[in-house]
Amino acid sequence: MNPETLAEWLKGEGEPAFRAGQILNWIWKKKVASIDGMTNLSAALRAKLAEHFRLHALEHTHTQGSKDTTRKFLFRLHDHRYVESVLIPANPALYGEKSDRRTLCVSSQVGCAYGCKFCASGLAGFTRNLQPSEIAGQVLAAEMLSGERVDNLVFMGMGEPLANLDNLLAAVSIITSDWGLHLGARHLTISTSGLVPQIQKLADHPQQIRLAISLHGATDDVRGQIMPVNKKWGTAELFGALDYWNSKKKQHLTLEYILIDNVNDSLEQARILAGHARRLNAKVNLIPYNTVEGLEWVRPSETRCKAFRDILKNAGVSATLRLEKGHDIDAACGQLRLKQETEEGIIEAPMKQR
Template sequence: MRQLGAVRPALTGFSKDELTALVQEWDQPPFRAGQILDWIWKKKVGAIEEMTNLPAALRDKLAAEYRPHALEHTHTQGSADTTRKFLFKLHDGRYVESVLIPANPALYGEKSDRRTLCVSSQVGCAYGCKFCASGLAGFSRNLDPSEIAGQVLAAERLSGERVDNLVFMGMGEPFANFDHLMAAIEIITAEWGLHLGARHLTISTSGLVPRIRDLADHPQQIRLAISLHGATDEVRNKIMPVNKKWNTAALFEALDYWNSRKKQHLTLEYILIQDVNDDLEQARILAGHARRLTAKVNLIPYNKVEGLDWVRPSETRCKAFRDILKNAGVSATLRLEKGHDIDAACGQLRLKQETEEGIIEAPVKAR
C-alpha cells in the first residue's frame, strides 16, 4: 500500500488488487474488496460505518487502520459564473485546491452540460514559472494517489454532479510526480473506480521531455497539453526555468514523437502577458509550430496573482494575437477564463490560507 509517513492510509489510494490482498490477509473473501470500493467510489459514503453490508468486525478493523478519504474539505469559493474552487486540508496540515469549471454557465436555473475539474498533483511546485502562484512558496511534497484521485471524488460529493473531464493542470508539475499520477489515473479510469474514460483526461506539463515520451508510450489514450507560454527560447527562458534544461528544440522533438505514437491532437497553452510574450512576432512563430504539430492553441489572458506584477494585455492585443493564429489556419481559442472573483489563478487560494496560518511566509514580490 502506498502511504505517507505514519498517518493512517486512505482507502481512496487502493487499487482493486491491493484491497483484495488486504481483505484476504484478514481472512475475508475477495468479494469484500469490491464491496468496499463500491461504497467509496459509487455510493460515495463519508464514513466506514456507512458500509452496511460489511461485517461489523471488518468495519471496525478498517476504521481502526484506515481513513475513508485523504482530504478534509475546508472551504469552497463559488463564482458568479458557477465556477467553484475547493480548498482541501491534507493530513500534514498543508492545503491543496481543485477547481470545478462548467463548460457553459448555468442559465435560468439549468445545470451546465459538462463539468471539468482542474486537479492538483503537488503541494507547491519546484519549477518556478515566473507568472504562477503555485510555486511562489516553493515545493513542499508530491501528492499521493489517494490525494490526487480523492480530489475528483470530493468534487463530485460536494457538488452532487458528475465530473466529465479532468485536467491535471492545477498546483504542481504533474510529470514531476509521474508514478503517483499514473497510479491515481488507474483508479480514476477503472470500472471499479470513477470509470472516467482516458480520453477525458488531459495532463499538462511545462515541458519535462522524458515524461512526454513515457506518456506517448503508455497504452491509455490520455491527452497532452503543453504549457508553452513562449514560442522561442529567448522568451521562454525569461519566464520558464524548465526551458534551460529542455529547450524548445528538445521539446518539439518530443512532441513529434508523441504525434508518431498518438492520435489525439496536442494542445499548446499560452498565457498572454503584456510586454513579455504578447509580441505579434511570437504569434507568427507560434502559428508555425502549431501548424506543423497539428496542435490546438489555447490563449489565456494573464490572471492577476498577488505578489507578482505581471499585467494582462489589452483585449485588443489578445484578439490580434489570436487572429494571427487563425489566419494561419491554426485552431486557436481565446479563453475568457472563469472565476475572476475566486482567486482563479492556480495556487492562490492555498497560498492565502497557508500564509494566514503562518505555515509559509508571505511571498516577496518579484519579477
C-alpha cells in the same frame, strides 16, 4: 488501493476476495464517509479495516464562487497542508469540448518546484507530492460538493503533474476504472511545463490521455523568461518529445499560451507559434494573464489578445482565446492556497518577484 492489492490483503486476513469489490464500491460509488458506514461488511471486518487503513476524505474548508459559476474549492489534507481544485462550467472554447461539460482542474502537488513566473503555486516552493488517493479524492469531493458529475479532468492545478508521474498514473487508474470513478481516459488532460523524459514515458502509456503543454513562449529567449524549465529542456528538445507523442497518440496536442503584456504577446511570437502549432497539428489555447498578488505581470488589452489570436487563425491553426473564467475568485493556480497557508503561518508571505 486497487481490487487486486485489496483482495490480497483480505486473503491474508481470511476474508473472501469479493469483499474488495464491496469495499471499493462503498468508497468510490457510494461515497461512504466512514468504514462503519460499510453496512454489508461484518463488524469484525470493519474493525480490521479501521485498524489497518485510514479512510480520510479531503476536508473542505472554503469555496469561492464566481459570477460565471466557476467554483474554487480549498481542501485541507491530513497533514494540515492545503490544495485547491477549480470546477469550470461549460465552455465550448475549452479544449474544443461540447458546451454541456463540467471540467475540474485538479492539483497533483502541494506547491511546485518549477517556478513558472506567472504562477502562484511555486511562490512558496515545493512541499510534497500528493498521493493517488489525494489526487482522485479531489474529484470525489468536488462531485459531492457540487452535486454534479465531473465530465472532464485537467491536471493543471497546483504542481507539475509529470514530476509526480507514478502517483498520477495510479490516480488515473482509480479515476478511469469501472470500480473507481469510471471517467474515460479521453476526458483526461495532463498539462506539463515541459518535462521531456516524462512526456516520452507518458506517450508510451497505453491509455489515450490528452496532453497540454504550458508553452507561453514560441522561442527560447522568450520562453526562458517565463519558464525556468526551458533552461533544462529547450524548445527543440520539447518539440522533439511532442513529435514522439504524436507518433504514439491519436488526440491532438494543446499548446497553452498565457498572454503577458510586453513579454510574450508580440505579433512576431504569434507568427512563430503558428508555425510550431501547424507542424505539430496542435490546438492553441490563449489565456490572458490572470493577476496574481506578489507578481508584477500585466494582462494585455483584449484588442491585443484578439490580434494575437487572429494571426494564428489566419495561418490555419485552431486557436481559442479564453477570456478566462474565475478571474474574480483568485482562480490562478495556487492563489487561494497561498493566502490560506500565509494567514495560518504555515508559510511566510512570498517576496514579490519578476
